[in-house]
Amino acid sequence: MAKILVIDDEEQLRDLIKKMLTRDGHQVLMAQDGEEGVRGFHQFNPDLIITDIIMPNKDGIEVIMELLKSHPDLPIIAISGGRRAITAGFNLDSAEMLGVKGILQKPFTHQQLQEVIQKALGL
Amino acid sequence: MAVQSKNNAEFKKSAWRFFLISTGFAVVLVGVSIVFHSTLNFRLGRYEDALFLGLAWGVFSVSQWRLLRLSQKTVKLLPEDQVDANNATLRYIFNRISAYVQDNLAFNNKSNVDFSAASDKHTIALSKAIGVLNTQITHLTETLAQHDGDIDQEFHLFDDVATQTAQTITQYLTLSADIDNALREHITQIATSLDDLKSKLNTLNRKQHEALPSVDNTQNFREIEDIVYLHLSIDNAIDEQLKVISYDTHQSALMLLDLMRHLSDDAESIVKYISNANEKNISKMESDMENSVKFIISIEKFIQNIQEIPDKLRADIAAIQSASGVIDSLAHLVDSIKEISFQTDILAVNAAIQAAHAGEAGLGFKIVADEVRKLAVNSNNAAEMIESGLEKARHTIQDGLKFKFLDEIMLQMNGASQVMIYVQQLQDSQEDMQQYYKTLFAVINQNNTKLAHDISEVLGNIQYEDVVRQRVERIQEVMVMRNDLLRQFAAQLTSDGSAEEIIMQLNNTLNDYLSRESHHNNSLQAKDDEDALPKFELF
Numbered sequence: 001m002a003k004i005l006v007i008d009d010e011e012q013l014r015d016l017i018k019k020m021l022t023r024d025g026h027q028v029l030m031a032q033d034g035e036e037g038v039r040g041f042h043q044f045n046p047d048l049i050i051t052d053i054i055m056p057n058k059d060g061i062e063v064i065m066e067l068l069k070s071h072p073d074l075p076i077i078a079i080s081g082g083r084r085a086i087t088a089g090f091n092l093d094s095a096e097m098l099g100v101k102g103i104l105q106k107p108f109t110h111q112q113l114q115e116v117i118q119k120a121l122g123l
Numbered sequence: 124m125a126v127q128s129k130n131n132a133e134f135k136k137s138a139w140r141f142f143l144i145s146t147g148f149a150v151v152l153v154g155v156s157i158v159f160h161s162t163l164n165f166r167l168g169r170y171e172d173a174l175f176l177g178l179a180w181g182v183f184s185v186s187q188w189r190l191l192r193l194s195q196k197t198v199k200l201l202p203e204d205q206v207d208a209n210n211a212t213l214r215y216i217f218n219r220i221s222a223y224v225q226d227n228l229a230f231n232n233k234s235n236v237d238f239s240a241a242s243d244k245h246t247i248a249l250s251k252a253i254g255v256l257n258t259q260i261t262h263l264t265e266t267l268a269q270h271d272g273d274i275d276q277e278f279h280l281f282d283d284v285a286t287q288t289a290q291t292i293t294q295y296l297t298l299s300a301d302i303d304n305a306l307r308e309h310i311t312q313i314a315t316s317l318d319d320l321k322s323k324l325n326t327l328n329r330k331q332h333e334a335l336p337s338v339d340n341t342q343n344f345r346e347i348e349d350i351v352y353l354h355l356s357i358d359n360a361i362d363e364q365l366k367v368i369s370y371d372t373h374q375s376a377l378m379l380l381d382l383m384r385h386l387s388d389d390a391e392s393i394v395k396y397i398s399n400a401n402e403k404n405i406s407k408m409e410s411d412m413e414n415s416v417k418f419i420i421s422i423e424k425f426i427q428n429i430q431e432i433p434d435k436l437r438a439d440i441a442a443i444q445s446a447s448g449v450i451d452s453l454a455h456l457v458d459s460i461k462e463i464s465f466q467t468d469i470l471a472v473n474a475a476i477q478a479a480h481a482g483e484a485g486l487g488f489k490i491v492a493d494e495v496r497k498l499a500v501n502s503n504n505a506a507e508m509i510e511s512g513l514e515k516a517r518h519t520i521q522d523g524l525k526f527k528f529l530d531e532i533m534l535q536m537n538g539a540s541q542v543m544i545y546v547q548q549l550q551d552s553q554e555d556m557q558q559y560y561k562t563l564f565a566v567i568n569q570n571n572t573k574l575a576h577d578i579s580e581v582l583g584n585i586q587y588e589d590v591v592r593q594r595v596e597r598i599q600e601v602m603v604m605r606n607d608l609l610r611q612f613a614a615q616l617t618s619d620g621s622a623e624e625i626i627m628q629l630n631n632t633l634n635d636y637l638s639r640e641s642h643h644n645n646s647l648q649a650k651d652d653e654d655a656l657p658k659f660e661l662f
Contacts, residue, residue, distance in 0.1 A: 054558055061562045065569065087555050090400055094562045097396050098569060 001025040002047040002121060007037035007063065009055045010082065013106070017050065020110045034058025038066060048120060053080040053091040060091070064098050072099070075120040081106030154180070346622040350612055353629040357605050360637055361598050368594055375591070379584045386577040393570040400563055464502035472496065593643065601636040605629065 004026050008014045014030050021028045029044050031037040035057045041049065049067065053060035060078060067074055078095035080103075081088040092103040101120035104112060157180045164173040475493065612625045 094566045
């Protein structure tokens, strides 16, 4: 089972993802914005990162660019949607262009999350 | 005859020993290596590689067999007085064949590794070219060993084919617009050139039976030996470079193709991304903007309403205040009426008392006083009625005013909450737009960096083509110089002059060429050379 860092500014969604991942036996770390996420990555060295795109302080695009620059093979899954659904598709396209291993549009099911994690980890 | 038999027997013995020492080691080493690799490849399911190694072994074995036959044949054919001279020639031939076999084998092995990744067609074409080259070399050495026929003509033919090959390479380089196709064409042309060379040598061989050897001068023969040796050395050096060029060109073309494919993929994905972003998101953004504009217009209207309200309110309040003032002044008037009425009443009562005192005379006056009193009472009643009416009016105005204020406040509250919604929506769409452009620029910028890197790689690779062109030019240069010297030598053969000067110049040409090449040794296979089999001389 993997060590996963979840970066999302919406507390409810963060908790929901944590519940899903914990149930699957993963070790979960959480950050509420991009800056905290990058710090968490350097501190805990997770196997996988799940990050929202639109966030305060440092957005998901900046997080993806920064982490993939120093760790090109790091598996990252980008999530977007919810209240600000208008640019969700575009944001996920952008994350894919930057080289993330998986994308997921909110809202998503537990099964969809499991599938995209397996693909990202190459299982 | 007895002497000849002895010489032949000795020579045969030494040739055998020579053959065994020179190639025995290579046969064992290469044989074991090939069997090992063939088995390994076969077990790994790489049947084509196993087959290719088998072919290499076949080519090598055939070369050895031909060599063995050649040594026997040469001994049989030679007249006794030329045995010594031919021993020396045979050494050159051995050296030449061994070097070619060695080089070809090394090249085959290298090809097996490097080209298997490319395509089967390339591998088969190269295998064919190497096979043809081996046959050609065997024919050439046979011809030289018998030293009959027109050697000069043969050199020219050999040069023609080599020049043709060089031209083919130059042609290929200029035709680099379609690199892959040109490469296939190039390899086919090499194969064709070698086939052509083979058929020319065959023709030459047949003609040689008609023209018998004319070399009988030892000094002259030694000079020819030197010339042949230098010629073959230059040829060898050129061959080496041609192999390097062929290898490098192939590798460079494959690399370029790979880079171009990479570049094209990257460019395609960024174009697709931008076009998607334009089609999907810009229209979303536009509708978002439209909504925002509508919100702004709504807000403007509302702001205008807010500005209008105080004026209206002020006007209303002023009107109400003036109405209250009127009511108050009316109330004062009522008081005056009441006072007048009271005074009138007293006056009427006093008048009635005075009328009673006056008796009959005051009777008419009493009637007037009563009427005045009635009027006073009526006036008082009217005043009270007015007063109560005014009071009602005041209440009505005040109540009305109260309700009107409440309505305004309600309206204001609704408006304010609506403004809050509009402002939030506007802020959201503004943030969306900011995020959109920030993301778009970040992704495009990152991909531009990637594209710039790809393009610089391609440019670097194209510059490598220039290195290949320079190598080909150096080959052409040395071949022109060598051909001039050979022509001079051919001209001298008919006279009695010494060829020492020509030999020296030929030697200088070879050394100059080798020295210049060693200064430009930046081949793609430079790293592989460390793994190549060591070359060994048989002298």
